[in-house]
Each structure stands twice: as C-alpha cells, then as structure tokens.
Amino acid sequence: MMEGRRISAANPRPCSGRRILAAKKRGRSDGFLNSVKKLQRREISSKPDRSFSITNAQERFRNMRLMEEYDTHDPKGHCSVVLPFLMKRTKVIEIVAARDIVFALAHSGVCAAFSRETNQRICFLNVSPDEVIRSLFYNKNNDSLITVSVYASDNFSSLKCRSTRIEYIRRGKPDAGFALFESESLKWPGFVEFDDVNGKVLTYSAQDSIYKVFDLKNYTMLYSISDKDVQEIKISPGIMLLILNRSSGYVPLKILSIEDGTILKDFHHLLHRNKKVDFIEQFNEKLLVKQENENLQILDVRHTGIREVSRTEFMTPSAFIFLYENQLFLTFRNRTVAVWNFRGELVTSFEDHLLWHPDCNTNNIYITSDQDLIISYCKAESDDQWMEGNAGSINISNILTGKCLAKINATNGSPKDEKCSSSTGSSKQSRSPMRSAVAEALEDITALFYDEERNEIYTGNRHGLVHVWSN
Numbered sequence: 001m002m003e004g005r006r007i008s009a010a011n012p013r014p015c016s017g018r019r020i021l022a023a024k025k026r027g028r029s030d031g032f033l034n035s036v037k038k039l040q041r042r043e044i045s046s047k048p049d050r051s052f053s054i055t056n057a058q059e060r061f062r063n064m065r066l067m068e069e070y071d072t073h074d075p076k077g078h079c080s081v082v083l084p085f086l087m088k089r090t091k092v093i094e095i096v097a098a099r100d101i102v103f104a105l106a107h108s109g110v111c112a113a114f115s116r117e118t119n120q121r122i123c124f125l126n127v128s129p130d131e132v133i134r135s136l137f138y139n140k141n142n143d144s145l146i147t148v149s150v151y152a153s154d155n156f157s158s159l160k161c162r163s164t165r166i167e168y169i170r171r172g173k174p175d176a177g178f179a180l181f182e183s184e185s186l187k188w189p190g191f192v193e194f195d196d197v198n199g200k201v202l203t204y205s206a207q208d209s210i211y212k213v214f215d216l217k218n219y220t221m222l223y224s225i226s227d228k229d230v231q232e233i234k235i236s237p238g239i240m241l242l243i244l245n246r247s248s249g250y251v252p253l254k255i256l257s258i259e260d261g262t263i264l265k266d267f268h269h270l271l272h273r274n275k276k277v278d279f280i281e282q283f284n285e286k287l288l289v290k291q292e293n294e295n296l297q298i299l300d301v302r303h304t305g306i307r308e309v310s311r312t313e314f315m316t317p318s319a320f321i322f323l324y325e326n327q328l329f330l331t332f333r334n335r336t337v338a339v340w341n342f343r344g345e346l347v348t349s350f351e352d353h354l355l356w357h358p359d360c361n362t363n364n365i366y367i368t369s370d371q372d373l374i375i376s377y378c379k380a381e382s383d384d385q386w387m388e389g390n391a392g393s394i395n396i397s398n399i400l401t402g403k404c405l406a407k408i409n410a411t412n413g414s415p416k417d418e419k420c421s422s423s424t425g426s427s428k429q430s431r432s433p434m435r436s437a438v439a440e441a442l443e444d445i446t447a448l449f450y451d452e453e454r455n456e457i458y459t460g461n462r463h464g465l466v467h468v469w470s471n
Helices: 050-062 166-170
Strands: 019-021 065-071 092-098 101-106 111-115 121-124 131-139 144-151 160-165 178-180 191-195 200-205 210-215 221-226 230-236 239-244 250-257 263-270 277-283 286-291 296-300 305-309 319-323 328-333 336-341 346-349 365-367 373-378 393-398 404-408 421-423 445-451 456-461 465-470
Touching (some): 092 445, 092 456, 092 465, 101 445, 101 465, 144 166, 160 166, 239 277, 250 277, 319 365
Antiparallel strands (some): 065 465, 101 111, 111 121, 131 144, 144 160, 191 200, 210 221, 250 263, 296 305, 328 336, 393 404
C-alpha cells in the first residue's frame, strides 16, 4: 500500500511519505507518540470504465462485516522484556498487511504478526528485550518486512533497520532477519526514508551531513550527496528536489535524477522577504510554493511559467497526497479532504467524509493503488457533534467524484452473532475478555489498512486491538 516513507521520532512525518528520524532525547513510555504523518503516493494507470469502477467498488464494500479481533497485548510478556512500558496495553499506531499476515505496531513499540489463515498470533517482531519498534515498511521487491527500531542500550538515540523475509515471520522466526545500513550514523536529526515508487532508500547522517541513496532491491549504495546547505529533500517519481538554505529574497533549488544523482536543473525561486515559507512541494515538473499570507504559486520547472491561486481559495493544508497518474493532489485541512489539479482548480469536494481525527493522521486513511478510492475513519453522519468516545464510521469514497460509495458503521457492520472471535496467539482458538461489539470496534480507531488482494479492512484502536472487516 505504502511507498515513500520518512519516519520521525520527534517531528511530524512530512507529506512526502515516511521518513524515520532518530530521537532527540531518551525515550520513555510516553515519549513514543506516533506524531508522524504518513502519506501515500503511488504510480498506477486509471481505470478506463469509471462507471464500472464505481459499481464494482460498491459491491466490494457493500457487505463488509466485523469478522475477527486480534490482540497486540501479551499480559505475560515476551522476549524477557526489560522495558516496563512494553508490558503496557497501548493503542495501535500502524498496520501493514502482506502475504496473508497482518502486522500491528502498538504505541509502546511492541509489534505483533497475525495469520489470516489461522487467525492466530504468529509472533512478536521485537527480537531484543530492549527493542522499541518505531515503524514498519513492506518491501515488495524482496518480499520482506523492514522494521525501524531504537534501543534502550543506545539511549533510544539511533535508528536501526532490520530486514526479515515474510516467510521467516510466517514460520515464527522474526530473528532470522539481518541488519541494514549498519555503516550509517542515524542519530538525530538523521533519518531513513523508504521510497517504493522509485525503489530507493534515502539516508541522512547528521554527523557528517551526508545523504546516501540505496537500491531498495538489494540495499547497495548508489551515490551520496554531501552539501551542508541542503535544508530538505523531496522525492518524486524519477527525481529529487533539493531545497537549500534560503537567502533573503530567494531559495536555491536543485532537481536531481533519482537514479544517479545527476543535476537536471539548478535554479532560484524568488520569495517575499521576511515571510516564512509554509511549504515547497515537488510534483513531477510542478513546484508548489506557498508563503505565509501569500497566494499559492504553481511553477512549471520546465518552462518557468508561474500560475497563482488566491490565498482565499487555497489555504495552507496540513498535508498532501499526490495522485501521480491522475495529475491531481489531495489536501487535508480541518478534517476535510479536497482534490485539486495543477491549474489550481478545485476538482472535488467530498460528501459525507468528515475525518474523525483533526490532525490528518493518515494512519487512518488509505488510498487504493488505482487511486480511485479513499478509505478513511470518519465522523458518523448521525453524530450532531464530534465527541471523543462516540463510534465513528469507515467511509469509502470515490476520489474523482467525491461520492460516498459505502460505509461501515454500527448499524451495518455487525456479524451474525454480534460478536467477533479473538486471537491472542494461543494454540487453541480463544475468546478475549475484551471481545468487541461493532460499535465498540468503531470507537477511537487509531490505525487503518486495506488489503486489496483479500478485500479486507483492518483497524486498530486505543486498546491495542485489531479488527478485521470483511465480506
């Protein structure tokens, strides 16, 4: 589902995907907030028959019901953990599914793997008693799961990456993986970013101010970038945008080939003096620049033409999702989603799609690989006022039309017996004392993932439970 990923231990995830940054200070039980914003970008081809696509989507989601419940918490502990907060029940912050295995990462740093075939917990992925897993990435190039962790023995200061083949995890051998990027010093503000679209990994060693690009297929180093003036790097299909330290009246920019680091374009973009930059985003040949209380500028870097959109029409969003094949982008602001084109025109406003979380936490948003559907955890239409503790709904909407095609709520998401089975990893199928009714399962969802192959939605909540919605 995901591609570009840059994950942060202390800062929000930028909209370019998932970048993982090392922590500023020693971790603790309340210091591992998943404040990172995870955004999806993928390259696909649009479906030729839109009406068929809509009908098909409605049928796929029409009879979704609550089918299973998994528990990430192990009251008996595991791996002889030495960190007390790993023993606590905490919310699910990330879900990834691959090859009929559902991976659920809890806020505490514990990560559990569950089999959709046996509906049992296979194992925990923490292979060291002081390991706190920060994030997950499924590498489809070699069918492996990459875990990014910090360790108590290192004062939680450096990121460590490990690759484990899905087959080993299926056998209950999470320790059969191997370490990645051991030569890199990934201490704050160093980071690692996984870019599935280009099949690359970007690392930054703050110790020597060097960026390195690796091949995601075999993890070989391709080239490095050593420039202390680089303030930020944005990745798009085929290219990287280097944003250098700004001068008073302009910001230096460089566009590089993602394959070999060759400079394709080197230019300056004029800025209003003494006004902060809200964002600079690269989208293929388009550059989006927005300064505080100024119009949005859309720059065509090939022809140096600039189009402006009034600041009253386009207000600074909290996050973006770029739809590459459709040449559109989503913006998120104040729980609402909108679709724009690169002429600065509003294409779609969504009906009945008010996001539950105000901070655009895209752990609760999934964009399908065909870029035609958005699946989100939303405020239930029947609620007169948003209140924590109410059951929300899982809404499936068409991105190009804004129409709500289907939704799972407390009314239509019930299984036949109103309860779901639970898996805690025991040898026998067991029932959890925290079995959830549908309304309870739809309360305070903290993570969401859609498995397109199995046509199943997985949600995690603040109790550390994972629920399976299927037809």
